[in-house]
Each structure stands twice: as C-alpha cells, then as structure tokens.
Amino acid sequence: MYRLHSFCQSGNSYKVAFLLNALRQPWEPVFVDFMNGATRTDDWRESTNEMGEAPVLEDGTRRLTQSGLILSYLARKHGAFEGRTEAEKLETQRWILFDNHKFTSYFATYRFMKAFGTSAPDPAVMGWLRGRIDAAFSIVDKHLQDHAFMVGGEPTIADFSMCGYLFYPQEESGYDFTERYPHIGAWVKRMRGIPGWAAPYDILPGERLPVRW
Known part of the structure; x- marks a missing residue:
C-alpha cells in the first residue's frame, strides 16, 4: 500500500491523492503538521524530505517527492493518464x-x-x-x-x-x-466526474482551518 505524507490544505498533496483514487490504488495518509512547522525541523528534513515539502509518497522502500514527479511515476507504473502517444x-x-x-x-x-x-x-x-x-x-x-x-x-x-x-x-x-x-x-x-474524485478536505489528513484575512 502506498503511504502519502500530506495535509488537507495542500493542493499539491491533493493532486496525488486524487490520482491514486482514480487509479483505484489503496493508500494510507500520513499527516504532516505543516501549519505548525513540522517540515521546517531538522529531524523531519533528515528523515522524510530534505526539501521541507509535502507531499511525499512512499512505495515500499522508494520515497518520492515533488508532485509532478510523483504523478509521472504513478501514471507510468500503472499505465494510465500518461497520454497515449x-x-x-x-x-x-x-x-x-x-x-x-x-x-x-x-x-x-x-x-x-x-x-x-x-x-x-x-x-x-x-x-x-x-x-x-x-x-x-x-x-x-x-x-x-x-x-x-x-x-x-x-x-x-x-x-x-x-x-x-x-x-x-x-x-x-x-x-x-x-x-x-x-x-x-x-x-x-x-x-x-472522474471516478475516485472526492473533495480535498474529505480525503486528506488534518483539520480545515478558518480563513484569516
């Protein structure tokens, strides 16, 4: 099963979650407390992503970052949504x-x-x-x-x-x-209308926050 380090305010995380659903691939959300600075800590960057960003996709022992690369990897691996020619x-x-x-x-x-x-x-x-x-x-x-x-x-x-x-x-x-x-x-x-679609706050971990400004 894929593990997706993500949080619900992140549209970049949502891109990957939406694709995983459309591919009908099971995945486990791993909450990243981005809003409270989790990705800025040395420990998180050393253990999860040196770039200090989410999403991070785990596929077995492989760990991928940057949403565009993750989307390309999943499309190629599962033979869908990559383009026909x-x-x-x-x-x-x-x-x-x-x-x-x-x-x-x-x-x-x-x-x-x-x-x-x-x-x-x-x-x-x-x-x-x-x-x-x-x-x-x-x-x-x-x-x-x-x-x-x-x-x-x-x-x-x-x-x-x-x-x-x-x-x-x-x-x-x-x-x-x-x-x-x-x-x-x-x-x-x-x-x-794509099968697997769901709203970001319904499928990603974390809580919806009030608008500040």
Whole structure:
C-alpha cells in the first residue's frame, strides 16, 4: 500500500491523492503538521524530505517527492493518464511544468497568504500575484475553449496537476475563477466526474482551518 505524507490544505498533496483514487490504488495518509512547522525541523528534513515539502509518497522502500514527479511515476507504473502517444506524453509534461511554475504556483501562494498567513498580506504583493494568476488562467482558459482536457481527448496527469487547488472553497482565495474563466469552470466539473474524485478536505489528513484575512 502506498503511504502519502500530506495535509488537507495542500493542493499539491491533493493532486496525488486524487490520482491514486482514480487509479483505484489503496493508500494510507500520513499527516504532516505543516501549519505548525513540522517540515521546517531538522529531524523531519533528515528523515522524510530534505526539501521541507509535502507531499511525499512512499512505495515500499522508494520515497518520492515533488508532485509532478510523483504523478509521472504513478501514471507510468500503472499505465494510465500518461497520454497515449509519445507526443501526448511530452505535451503532458509541458503542461505540468507550466503548472508548477505558473498556474498552481501563483494561485497557491495567493491563497495561502490570504487564508493561512500569520500576518495580513501586503496589498502590493497580492496585486502582483493577482496579475500573474490572471495571465496564467487566461492561457489555460483559452486552451480549454477547444479542448475537453489539457492533452488529447481524455484526462492525463496534466489535468490532475493543474486542478489540484481548484476544489478548495472559494472563500480561501477570494478568487472566482468559474465566473471569469468559464472554460476552466467547465473543465473542473469534468474533473469532478472522474471516478475516485472526492473533495480535498474529505480525503486528506488534518483539520480545515478558518480563513484569516
């Protein structure tokens, strides 16, 4: 059985949990107390992940980190959601890199600062992040205008990667992407229809926290 070191506020953890469910693979959640600094301790970094990040996937004696790599590993191992052709597999990786660098990166940071930051976020920083979010979401919304999923005609790990933070309550980010980007909104509904889908707070360990700002 897989073991997934994770916590419920982490959309990157959710990406992996959602894929494991879609693959119908049993997995055990291992709670990471990220909000109270567990990943910043020397002991955790030495024993679990030197990068100080979640998720961490254990597959027997193998331990993997970074959600994009974990998704790629699982797709290849189980022969699903990787893309059917070599061209599709390369395109899937292209979108995962875009997601990690821009699509998820800016949105996840914005959400964290608003919902869970220890101090009120700087309006200038939030404004800058909002502009970057708008730019990345516009690119994806335009792409999805003519595509049911990010690559090919069926979901791939690019979709699992890019939707990871979009199932959290809107109040956590204050960003109504479904109103401004209807093609992303429709795509998220299609992802919700994949067998194995469940909301992040229903399948990941930890407790839902109130929004701070």
